Structure formats: C-alpha cells, structure tokens
Amino acid sequence: TQLLKQSPQFLSIQEGENLTVYCNSSSVFSSLQWYRQEPGEGPVLLVTVVTGGEVKKLKRLTFQFGDARKDSSLHITAAQPGDTGLYLCADIDNYGQNFVFGPGTRLSVLP
Amino acid sequence: DAGVIQSPRHEVTEMGQEVTLRCKPISGHDYLFWYRQTMMRGLELLIYFNNNVPIDDSGMPEDRFSAKMPNASFSTLKIQPSEPRDSAVYFCASSLAGGVATGELFFGEGSRLTVL
Numbered sequence: 001t002q003l004l005k006q007s008p009q010f011l012s013i014q015e016g017e018n019l020t021v022y023c024n025s026s027s028v029f030s031s032l033q034w035y036r037q038e039p040g041e042g043p044v045l046l047v048t049v050v051t052g053g054e055v056k057k058l059k060r061l062t063f064q065f066g067d068a069r070k071d072s073s074l075h076i077t078a079a080q081p082g083d084t085g086l087y088l089c090a091d092i093d094n095y096g097q098n099f100v101f102g103p104g105t106r107l108s109v110l111p
Numbered sequence: 112d113a114g115v116i117q118s119p120r121h122e123v124t125e126m127g128q129e130v131t132l133r134c135k136p137i138s139g140h141d142y143l144f145w146y147r148q149t150m151m152r153g154l155e156l157l158i159y160f161n162n163n164v165p166i167d168d169s170g171m172p173e174d175r176f177s178a179k180m181p182n183a184s185f186s187t188l189k190i191q192p193s194e195p196r197d198s199a200v201y202f203c204a205s206s207l208a209g210g211v212a213t214g215e216l217f218f219g220e221g222s223r224l225t226v227l
Contacts, residue, residue, distance in 0.1 A: 033215075042115075042202050042218025043154070088154065092214050097142065098167065099216055103153040 004102035006089060012108040016078055021105040023089035024071045030092050032072050033099075034063060037086040046074075079109045113137070115219035117203050123225045129191040132222045134203030135184055144216065145178055145188050146202040154202070160186065161208075193226045200224070 003026040013019055023032065031050040035043035047056050049065040049072065056063045060083075062075040076083055089102045116135040124130055136143045144159040158168040163180045171178070175194070180186040190197055200223050204216040 031214075035216075040220070042204070042221055043216070044218070045215045048215070090216075097161070097208075097214070098156070098159065099144070099214070100156070101146075101154040 004089060004091065004100060006087075006102040006105050008105060009103070010106050010108075012110065013079055015080055015109055015111050017109075018075065018077050019079055019107070020073055020075045021087055021107070022071065022073050023102055025091065027070070029065075029069045029072075032065060032069075033090045033092065034072070034074055035088045035090060035101075037088060037104075039085070043086075043088055079107075081109045081111050083107060084109050115203055115205050115217055117201075117219035117222050119222055120220065121223045121225075123227065124193055125227050126194055127192040128226075129189065130193045130197075130224060130226075132188045132201050132203075132224070134186045134188070134219060136186070136203070136205030137217055138184065140205035140207050140217070141183075142206045142208065143180060143186050144204040144206070145186070146204065148200045148202060148221070149198075157188070190224075193224075195226045198224055198226050 005024045007022050033048045034046045036046055037043040047063045052067045052069045054065040060077045064073045086104045086106050088104045091100045118133045141162050145157040146154050147157055148154045157170045158178045159166055160180045176190055178188045200221040202218050202221045204218045206214055206216050
C-alpha cells in the first residue's frame with residue numbers, strides 16, 4: 001500500500017514570505033496532483049505533474065516533480081493571506097481512476 | 112455549470128440514529144467517490160463507483176456503512192447505527208474518465224456530521 005507523507009504538517013508565516021512544502025511517497029507516483037482546500041470547502045485541483053523532473057508554474061506557485069517521481073515540492077513566492085489553506089498531494093493510479101491523498105500541510109499566512 | 116452537490120451541509124444526531132448523506136455528481140462524470148476527512152486521519156477514500164457500479168469499497172469502515180448509486184445523478188452514503196467516532200466531514204467527488212495526466216476530482220462542499 002502506497003504511503004504519502006507531507007511536510008511540514010503545519011506552517012504559519014507572515015505575508016510576503018516565501019515557503020516550500022513537500023510530498024514524498026514510499027513508491028513511484030503514477031502522476032501527482034496538488035490540491036488546495038480552504039476552510040469549509042472541498043479540495044480544488046491546482047496542478048497535475050506526470051514526468052520526472054517536470055516543473056510547472058501557476059502565478060506565484062511553482063511545482064516540481066522529482067526525477068525519480070517519488071517526491072514533489074510546492075514553492076510559494078510572496079505568500080498572501082489568500083494562500084491560507086490545506087495543501088494536499090495526491091497520487092492517481094495507472095488507470096486514472098483512484099486517488100490517494102497525503103495528510104496535507106496546513107498553511108496560515110498572517111497579514 | 113453546477114458542481115457536485117451534497118446534502119445536508121451539517122447534521123447533528125445522537126448515537127444509534129441512522130444518517131443518510133446525499134450527493135449529486137457533475138452531469139456526465141462517470142466516477143463518483145465518497146471520502147471522509149478528520150484531523151487525525153486526513154482524507155480517506157471510503158468507496159468509489161464507475162458508471163453506478165461500486166468498484167472499490169475496501170475503505171468502508173464496517174458493516175454500519177453502506178453506499179448506493181441507483182442512477183448516474185444520485186448517490187447516498189448511509190450509516191446505521193451511527194457512533195460518535197463517525198463524526199467527520201464527508202465529501203463526495205466526481206470525475207470524468209481519463210488517463211493519469213487528465214484525471215481531476217471535483218469535490219462537493221462536504222457534509223459535516225456530528226454524532227453525540
């Protein structure tokens with residue numbers, strides 16, 4: 001059974017700071033997704049990465065997929081209070097059917 | 112377009128009562144998932160359906176939990192009898208069949224269940 005680990009578990013920073021959160025797997029990812037969940041809402045997809053070494057940017061967010069496809073990082077530049085939420089990584093099985101989620105990193109950006 | 116719709120948003124019940132949670136997936140999506148989220152255990156997959164057929168229910172905690180999908184636009188998750196440890200936020204999500212690069216889960220807003 002695949003285990004996803006995320007670190008740190010909690011992160012509280014000031015507006016304008018940079019941060020990086022991590023996702024690691026006990027086995028190779030088929031593909032990896034990052035979701036953000038705001039309080040009282042369901043998770044929303046941010047990005048999907050498939051190829052080892054892939055880097056994707058979404059405004060102030062930069063996603064990296066490890067060369068061996070067993071780890072990923074999410075870097076946020078100049079964090080804003082609107083970035084507050086739970087960041088979840090997820091693996092999709094080889095058929096694109098089942099999704100397994102990590103425990104998440106709970107980010108709080110203080111104004 | 113309407114997203115995934117769940118009801119009720121909040122439910123408070125007493126131990127031993129039956130609880131029914133409802134979900135309407137996005138029209139045209141052929142996969143439906145039920146997840147449970149708690150602080151201790153995170154987001155856990157309970158069961159998922161493909162074209163209304165249950166594919167994997169290995170995450171269903173025990174016989175007190177049951178899920179049905181009588182048609183493409185409706186699913187229920189039932190807990191009978193409910194226990195305090197069932198208190199959690201229950202999410203329904205749907206997706207369109209696709210490969211590993213295109214799969215995306217669309218979540219509802221969740222049903223927050225409190226069992227006293």
